[in-house]
Amino acid sequence: MTAVTVDGVWKFYGDYPALRDVRLDAEAGTCLALIGRNGAGKTTLLRTIAGFAKPGKGAIRIFGQEPRETETRRHIGVIGHGIAVYDELSAYENLTLYARLYGLLDPRRAALEWLEQTGLERVRDGLVREFSRGMRQRLAVARAFLHNPSVLLLDEPFTALDDRAIAVLQRLLREALANGKTVIMSTHQLREALELSSHVALLNRGAVAFHGACTAEMVADPGWVYARYGD
Amino acid sequence: MPIARELPDVAVKLAQADRRRSSFTRLVFVVMAKDLRAELRTKEAVNASLAFAVVILVLFNFAFDLDDAATRMIIGGLLWLVFAFAGTLVLNRSFARELPNDCLDALVAAPVSGATLFLGKALANYVLVLAVELVSLPVFGILYNVWFPFGQMIIILALGTWALTVIGTVFSALTVNIRLREVMLPMLTYPMLVPALMGAMVLTAQLAAGTSIWGESATWLKVLTGFDVLYTAAALALVETVLVG
Numbered sequence: 001m002t003a004v005t006v007d008g009v010w011k012f013y014g015d016y017p018a019l020r021d022v023r024l025d026a027e028a029g030t031c032l033a034l035i036g037r038n039g040a041g042k043t044t045l046l047r048t049i050a051g052f053a054k055p056g057k058g059a060i061r062i063f064g065q066e067p068r069e070t071e072t073r074r075h076i077g078v079i080g081h082g083i084a085v086y087d088e089l090s091a092y093e094n095l096t097l098y099a100r101l102y103g104l105l106d107p108r109r110a111a112l113e114w115l116e117q118t119g120l121e122r123v124r125d126g127l128v129r130e131f132s133r134g135m136r137q138r139l140a141v142a143r144a145f146l147h148n149p150s151v152l153l154l155d156e157p158f159t160a161l162d163d164r165a166i167a168v169l170q171r172l173l174r175e176a177l178a179n180g181k182t183v184i185m186s187t188h189q190l191r192e193a194l195e196l197s198s199h200v201a202l203l204n205r206g207a208v209a210f211h212g213a214c215t216a217e218m219v220a221d222p223g224w225v226y227a228r229y230g231d
Numbered sequence: 232m233p234i235a236r237e238l239p240d241v242a243v244k245l246a247q248a249d250r251r252r253s254s255f256t257r258l259v260f261v262v263m264a265k266d267l268r269a270e271l272r273t274k275e276a277v278n279a280s281l282a283f284a285v286v287i288l289v290l291f292n293f294a295f296d297l298d299d300a301a302t303r304m305i306i307g308g309l310l311w312l313v314f315a316f317a318g319t320l321v322l323n324r325s326f327a328r329e330l331p332n333d334c335l336d337a338l339v340a341a342p343v344s345g346a347t348l349f350l351g352k353a354l355a356n357y358v359l360v361l362a363v364e365l366v367s368l369p370v371f372g373i374l375y376n377v378w379f380p381f382g383q384m385i386i387i388l389a390l391g392t393w394a395l396t397v398i399g400t401v402f403s404a405l406t407v408n409i410r411l412r413e414v415m416l417p418m419l420t421y422p423m424l425v426p427a428l429m430g431a432m433v434l435t436a437q438l439a440a441g442t443s444i445w446g447e448s449a450t451w452l453k454v455l456t457g458f459d460v461l462y463t464a465a466a467l468a469l470v471e472t473v474l475v476g
Contacts, residue, residue: 052339054475068475073342082333088269100261101341103254127272143337 003028003182009058018044020206033193034186036203042186077149083140087129102147114142134162154185190222262351276324284317284367292374307436318360322399326407345471353400390455391431401466430455
């Protein structure tokens with residue numbers, strides 16, 4: 001079953017095409033690593049798939065639906081460049097807020113469960129502004145996984161994570177994939193990403209230069225895709 | 232038989248509509264409570280707005296040496312200019328509060344409509360701006376020796392403040408990613424607000440002169456109410472486009 005379809009998507013910033021006729025798909029239960037140099041369009045593509053911006057041309061489908069449809073958004077979890085939690089609220093308040101926005105039946109229980117999963121239960125009532133960077137990142141992971149999304153869109157998820165947060169995220173992603181969730185992640189940390197990925201797409205100046213299964217030679221030498229298909 | 236078959240469908244549809252309405256209301260209050268809680272923790276916008284309102288009231292008092300008759304003529308204008316200036320400080324923070332940590336992305340990604348987000352934020356702003364006004368009003372009364380009938384003044388405050396809040400919240404969303412948003416927000420808000428401000432100013436001046444707002448100036452009350460309804464409907468219809476494009 002196809003979870004995410006990107007069908008001939010163009011995205012313009014003014015006259016500049018940040019995405020050029022991008023065609024990709026991701027089957028349910030697979031992990032697609034989006035790789036490419038800075039400015040290749042990875043973040044723009046992820047933001048467009050997440051429904052933060054509309055494509056100039058082409059279409060995005062998530063389980064056959066538009067990403068901006070309310071029901072579709074229930075199935076999407078996003079980790080962007082920012083942690084997307086409020087500094088003025090406690091960890092518990094942040095998670096209950098998102099649990100309510102996602103219409104979870106028991107927001108308090110879901111929040112407590114994810115605080116425990118990410119090792120933040122002892123600081124549940126502490127304000128986020130008092131948290132260390134690693135704790136904030138783990139809270140961001142909890143926020144993205146809280147509503148049990150079927151599609152996870154992760155923009156540079158391993159960047160600036162501490163060791164503990166990397167371990168937590170890798171464990172959660174493996175569990176998610178084992179449970180049939182779909183993961184699309186943009187990354188520069190090829191080694192960590194390719195260990196999890198079943199497929200790879202290389203973006204080059206907004207266009208797909210390569211899209212295919214992740215092979216043993218890619219895992220052995222993460223620079224191989226760039227050398228073979230990049231500029 | 233066809234009617235009997237349709238009845239359960241109608242009941243189901245009514246129940247679904249009822250659920251959607253309660254879900255919409257609940258989510259509006261979730262967003263409103265989040266904004267109020269965040270503001271009450273920092274008190275950034277409220278403190279700045281209140282201090283600004285009091286300082287302007289004091290400065291106006293020094294600037295204009297008015298007798299009673301002149302005071303009553305310009306009182307509505309003075310009061311609502313102060314409320315509009317001070318209110319903008321609260322409104323500026325409304326969507327700017329979402330910028331640190333990219334929280335706006337997470338709100339837009341959540342399965343809630345733009346109308347829900349807008350209404351939640353507008354209601355939070357309404358409570359905050361109204362609170363600033365209710366504290367400033369007695370200060371105004373003492374400085375200018377003017378007193379208003381409480382019930383009628385509350386009606387003008389409620390309607391005028393909602394107009395300011397609705398327009399300000401929409402433009403707060405529209406200008407959130409602009410570097411000069413602190414300048415752009417008042418530049419966009421005040422011209423749009425002119426009819427509502429005029430209504431509130433005239434009604435306040437009438438009230439200060441001892442005339443009821445239900446009498447000759449009732450037309451302005453209708454203008455103010457119409458403005459609120461019209462701009463609320465327009466804002467709810469347009470906000471999704473403003474947020475996502």
